[in-house]
Amino acid sequence: MDDIDKKVSQKIKETKKYEVNLILSDINNYFRIIKGMMNYLVTERGMGGVYVSATRPSKAMISRLGAEKINMDDVFFVDSVSYMAEGPPASVDNVIFIESPTMLEMMMVKTDTLLRKAKSPDKFVFFDSINSLAIYNNENILSEFIHVLVNSLGGKDVYSFILSVKGETPKNIETLLKMVCDNVVEIGGE
Amino acid sequence: MVKERPKCKTGIEGLDNILNGGIPRGNTVLLSGACGSGKTTLGMEYLVNGAKMGEISVLISVTEPSSKVVANLRGFEFFDEALIKNEKLYLLDMISLYARLGIEKKDYRIEDIDPLINIMEDIVKKLKVKRLVIDSVTAICHQLETKVRIREFVFNLGKTLSDAGCTSLLVSEVNPTGAWGLMPGVTYSAYGVEEAIADGIILLGAIERKGYMLRTLHVVKMRGTMHSLAKHILDLTPQGVVLIPLLKWGAESG
Ligand SMILES: Nc1ncnc2c1ncn2[C@@H]1O[C@H](COP(=O)(O)OP(=O)(O)OP(=O)(O)O)[C@@H](O)[C@H]1O
Ligand SMILES: [Mg+2]
Numbered sequence: 001m002d003d004i005d006k007k008v009s010q011k012i013k014e015t016k017k018y019e020v021n022l023i024l025s026d027i028n029n030y031f032r033i034i035k036g037m038m039n040y041l042v043t044e045r046g047m048g049g050v051y052v053s054a055t056r057p058s059k060a061m062i063s064r065l066g067a068e069k070i071n072m073d074d075v076f077f078v079d080s081v082s083y084m085a086e087g088p089p090a091s092v093d094n095v096i097f098i099e100s101p102t103m104l105e106m107m108m109v110k111t112d113t114l115l116r117k118a119k120s121p122d123k124f125v126f127f128d129s130i131n132s133l134a135i136y137n138n139e140n141i142l143s144e145f146i147h148v149l150v151n152s153l154g155g156k157d158v159y160s161f162i163l164s165v166k167g168e169t170p171k172n173i174e175t176l177l178k179m180v181c182d183n184v185v186e187i188g189g190e
Numbered sequence: 191m192v193k194e195r196p197k198c199k200t201g202i203e204g205l206d207n208i209l210n211g212g213i214p215r216g217n218t219v220l221l222s223g224a225c226g227s228g229k230t231t232l233g234m235e236y237l238v239n240g241a242k243m244g245e246i247s248v249l250i251s252v253t254e255p256s257s258k259v260v261a262n263l264r265g266f267e268f269f270d271e272a273l274i275k276n277e278k279l280y281l282l283d284m285i286s287l288y289a290r291l292g293i294e295k296k297d298y299r300i301e302d303i304d305p306l307i308n309i310m311e312d313i314v315k316k317l318k319v320k321r322l323v324i325d326s327v328t329a330i331c332h333q334l335e336t337k338v339r340i341r342e343f344v345f346n347l348g349k350t351l352s353d354a355g356c357t358s359l360l361v362s363e364v365n366p367t368g369a370w371g372l373m374p375g376v377t378y379s380a381y382g383v384e385e386a387i388a389d390g391i392i393l394l395g396a397i398e399r400k401g402y403m404l405r406t407l408h409v410v411k412m413r414g415t416m417h418s419l420a421k422h423i424l425d426l427t428p429q430g431v432v433l434i435p436l437l438k439w440g441a442e443s444g
Contacts, residue, residue: 100402105423105434113427136400141439148437 004029004188008036009044011185012161017122020153020160022181024174025129026188027165031064033187034128037161038070041124048074048120049158050111055132057082058095076114078107081132101136104145108152115158124159130177131168143176150180195414198321198357201239202232204422204433205407213357213390214414218348220327220385222362222378223394228405228426229361231266232394233323234259235430236359238268241278245320248280248313252329256281268430280317306330307343311350319356326361328380341383348387360388378410389413394424399440407433 015021025033041047053061058077066072072094080098082089089097096110111125127149134142153160164177166186178184197212206212213219223229237247251259259281263269273279291305314322324330331340344360351358362379378385378393385391390412396403405424409417421441425432 100400102400102402102440103404104440105404105437106425109423109425109432109434113429113432138439141437144437144439148435 002032004032005036005039008033008187009040011187012037012040015159015161015183015185017157017159018154019182020150020162020180021183021185022177023161023163024166024184024186025163027167029188030165034061034163035065035068035070036187037126038065038075039068041126041159042070042072042075045122046120047122047124047159048076048118049124049126050076050078050114050118052078052080052107052111052125052127054080054101054107054127055129057085059092061128062094074118074120076117078110078114080107101133104133104137104141108149115156122159123157124161125153125156127160127162129163129165130173131165134168134170134173139170139172142173146173146176146180154182194416197415199239199243200236201243202235202431202433205232205431208407208409208418208420208422208433209412210416210418213412215357216352216355217389217413218344218351218358218360218387219390219392219412220362220378220388221323221359221392221394222364222385224364224396227394227396228407228424228431229363229394230259230262230325231426232392232407232424232431233325233359233361234263235266235268237279237321237323238263238270238273240321241273242270244278246278246280246317247321248282248317248319248323250287250310250322250324251281251283252324253326254283255285256283259283265428266430267428282313307347307350310347311354314351314354314356319354322351322356322358324358324360326363327384328361328363331381331384337381337383340381341387344384344387348389352389359392360384397421397436397441404436406436 058079062072077095078098079095080101083097083099096114098106098110115123162181164174195214198215199206199212221229221233237249240247287309290309313319334340334343362384364378364380378391391410393408393410395406397406406421407424408419408421421436422433423436
């Protein structure tokens, strides 16, 4: 466990189910914060759940987190980057590929599908990350999506986290996220 | 309180909500869309769900042999082959229908259409069919040639089915204008008469968003019930049809 891991688990250990947490991450510690989150949720708390990867391909995340000795067996991925980056991917257990990060509705429905597959008694949804979606979607649709997403996650018996990298998300979007999420957790860079 | 007619639950996630509980029993509904829009899948899930609820459900497959239909159905988790063995689900194709008529030839002529309608009525009555899907009614209409005959056919068929208490989906193939969509003023059926007679229209289409296609569904009309007019995204999954409300800002391409 390094410093960031400790910091992360300290900051998110008070979070509850049916609450949506906005994780404002420092850009320099992006991967270490994710690692810290997974370390806490999966390794410490024994949860399974859904990882929505809109920034890095699921394959890369699975292997990097696996290399950190995090057991990813009960973590399912909704991956909206690989298809766009590499073309039609071969099918992989535990991963649903979405053709484009503009198919926002699909991210939600596939998250629901995969949540049903996770076997651990406590589950999480981790959304990585809103700022990446801002590259492909305009502010109108992204704002609408955030409303729907937060309402959907807030109605679930799961721990929900939406990651947004500080300085990478449009101002209006960040303001909206702070307003609709139940908690704002800033990690790194303070 | 307004009393709504008894409903036939489609059992499809989302569709029953859109229809405020299901399709009013006895309705003849046009299931319209271009090729690949999901008509057959939706129709089959409707039948399989009905069969699982104990209702006799029948597919009349005009365009494909039933062996092919079964082969495709095996790719879906909702399908259970025991329903066929237990005589809850019947998958009939033209060869089996014409066999009943004592006709052996592969290509049939217009003259054979009337006995075909009779045999469909016969099946609905004898088997006490509660759910029927004809895939597609357009293929039958092709044989009828004139609008008058098509009108007569759809009207009589609708009446027979409704009198028998059967809730039916008539698959209607429409030509895509642009991307699976319909232009304003374009009809929901190949001949334009089917839609006027039908009690309901479920339209499958697509929208383009930044170069990617999304399948859509919306209920254009449904006699006998309130329903949502909203466009939904239709996702074809191994579990079957899933419907999700379309984000309003994502309804148009761009
Ligand atoms: N097992 C499956 N799981 C998910 N999607 C599937 C599966 N099988 C087929 N599909 C998708 O469904 C599409 C076909 O849907 P379907 O046959 O219901 O359309 P249709 O409107 O009846 O088309 P047609 O007019 O050609 O008869 C295929 O193009 C494919 O994209
Ligand atoms: Mg078909």
